[in-house]
Amino acid sequence: MSPRASWAIMRHEFRVMLSDPSTVIFVVLIPLLMVAIMKELFATALRAQGYESANGSEFGIPAMAVAFAAFGVGYAGFTFFRDHGWGTWDRLRATPVSSVDIMVGKVVPNVMITVVQLLLLFGLGGPLFGLVVTGSWLALIVLILVLAVSLSAFGMLVTSVARTMNQLNAVGSVGGMGLALLGGAWVPVETMPGWAQAIAPAMPTYWAMEGFRKVILESGGLDAVLVPSLVMLGFGVLFTVLSAWRFRFEETKVYYG
C-alpha cells in the first residue's frame, strides 16, 4: 500500500465532491428540517419513557443524524460507479497503484464527510433545538466515528454486490433507510412491534442509537459507549471483509441503467 497514492486519490475525491456540494448540504439541512417538524412528537415519546424534561431533540437529533447517514451509504458506492461512467476506472487501474490504495482513497473521504455531517447536526442541535448532551462529548465523537466507519463499510458491501447504478440506489438508499428504521432511528425501538424489536440489535444503527441515548440522556461517558462502539466496529469489520471478498476490480459497473 502507498499512503501517498491514497492521499492523492483522497484529495481528488474531495475536489470532485466540492465541485457539487449540494448533496452534503442536503444531508445536513433536511434532517434539521425534520427535527424541527417532528420535535414535539419525539418529546411526547421520550416523556412517555420517563424522560420528563426532554424537549424532543434528545431523540430527534441522533435519530435524524443516523437516519440520514444511513440513507447516504450509497454515496460510498457512487464514487465507483461514477468512475465507470466517466471512463476513469480503468485509467486508475492502469496506474501503478494498488487496489487497496484505490479503495482507501475513495472510501475514507466518504467516512470523513459522514463524520462532518454528523458533527454538524449534533453541533447545531444545541443552538437550534436546545439539545443538551448530559454525558461526554468525547464519547459522542467516538460513536460518530465508528458509526461512519460502519455505514461506509456497509456502502462498500452494497457496491461490491451491485452491478448497476439502479441496484446501488435501490439497495443503498432504500436499504440504508431500512437499516435506520429497524435500528430505531425513525421511531424509538420500544414503540416498534415485537418482531422488529427482536431484530433491531442486528442493525449497527440500533447500537448507534443506544450509544447516543446513553450519552445524551443518561450522562454516559466512554465506558457507557464501549459496547455499542465495539459492536458497530465489529459490523464495520464484517462488512469490510465481505466486500473485500466480493469486490471485483475488473467487473464492469453500469453507471446508467
Place this chain on the structure above:
Amino acid sequence: MLHIEGLRKSYGEQQALLGVDLDVSEGEIVALLGPNGAGKTTLVSIVAGLRKADGGVVEVGGVDALSRSREVRRMLGLAPQDTGLYPVVSVRQNLRLFGELSGVRRSALRQRVDEVAQALAITDLLDRQAGKLSGGQKRRVHTAIAFMHRPRLLMLDEATTGADVETRGHILDLVQRLAEQGSAVLYSTHYLAEISSLPATVAILDRGRVIARGGVAELVSAHAEPVVELAFHGDPPVLADLAAERVDGDRLRVRAPDPAALLVAVLPTLPPGSLAGVEIVRPDLESVYLALTGRRYQEADAAGAREPADEGGGAGVSAS
C-alpha cells in the same frame, strides 16, 4: 521492451485471442492494425493488467506482466479506447492526478504538465473544466495523461478515433517524439490510412491472431500485387490467357505484377470502342489484408463493429 507469446483469452464461448505472438523493441512504433472485433483492445488491456489472460506470456521490460502487473504498470502509459476524464475538475487537475499516481512529484509534475500540454496544444485549456471541452480537446487531454510519466511502453488504443485533423497531428507528433526518446509504442488502430503518418512497423491482428508482421513496404511486396481494373461499355470481352475477375457487371479486375506490361499486351486485343476506362490500383495494406484473409478490410471492420460487446468487464473496454 514488450514480448508477447502465445497469448490467449476468451470471454465465455467467444474467443478473443487465440495465441498472439508480438514483440515491440525500445524506440519502435508498432501499429497494431485490425478491424473491429480483432482483439486489439483485449490485448492492450491484458498488457495493462486490466484483464486476466487465459494463457501465454506477456513481459514488459523483462518483467512478467501477468504476475507482476503493478511493477509493469510503472513502466507503461495507457490511453484506453474510450475517453476517460474527470469532467468536473480542471484539465490541470486531471493531468496532475494521473501524473502523481504514476510517480511524478512536485516541481517535476508541474513541469511535466506544462510540457505535455504544450506538445498537445492544450496549454490554454489547463484551467478549464474538462467536461466543458470539445470532443477533440477532450481527446487530447485523454491522450496527454498517458504521456505524463514518460512511459517506457506507451499503448494508445484507437487514440485518434473521432479526432479532428489537428488533434490527430498533435497526437502522432508526440508519439513519434516519445519513440525517438527510446520508448516503445504500441499504437492500436483500425484506420489503415493512419499508418502512413507514422514511422511504424505493422502487426495485423485478425480474429485473435497476428497474421502479418513487418514494415508496410515489406508486407505489401510480400503479400500483395497491383491490380488493373478495365471498365467497359456493356459486357466485358473475354481476355485470353488471363485470370480476370468480373466486378460490378461491366468491369474486369486483373492481378498484374507489372501493370504497364499488362496494358501493352491487352489493349490492342480489345474490340474498338469497348473500353470505357482503365484504373491501376496500387497495392497497400488493404490489399495485404485481402490477400491474407480473403476478406475486404472495410467489410471485416463493419462486421466487427456490428458484433455485440464482450462480457470482459471494465468500463469502456470492449473486445475490438
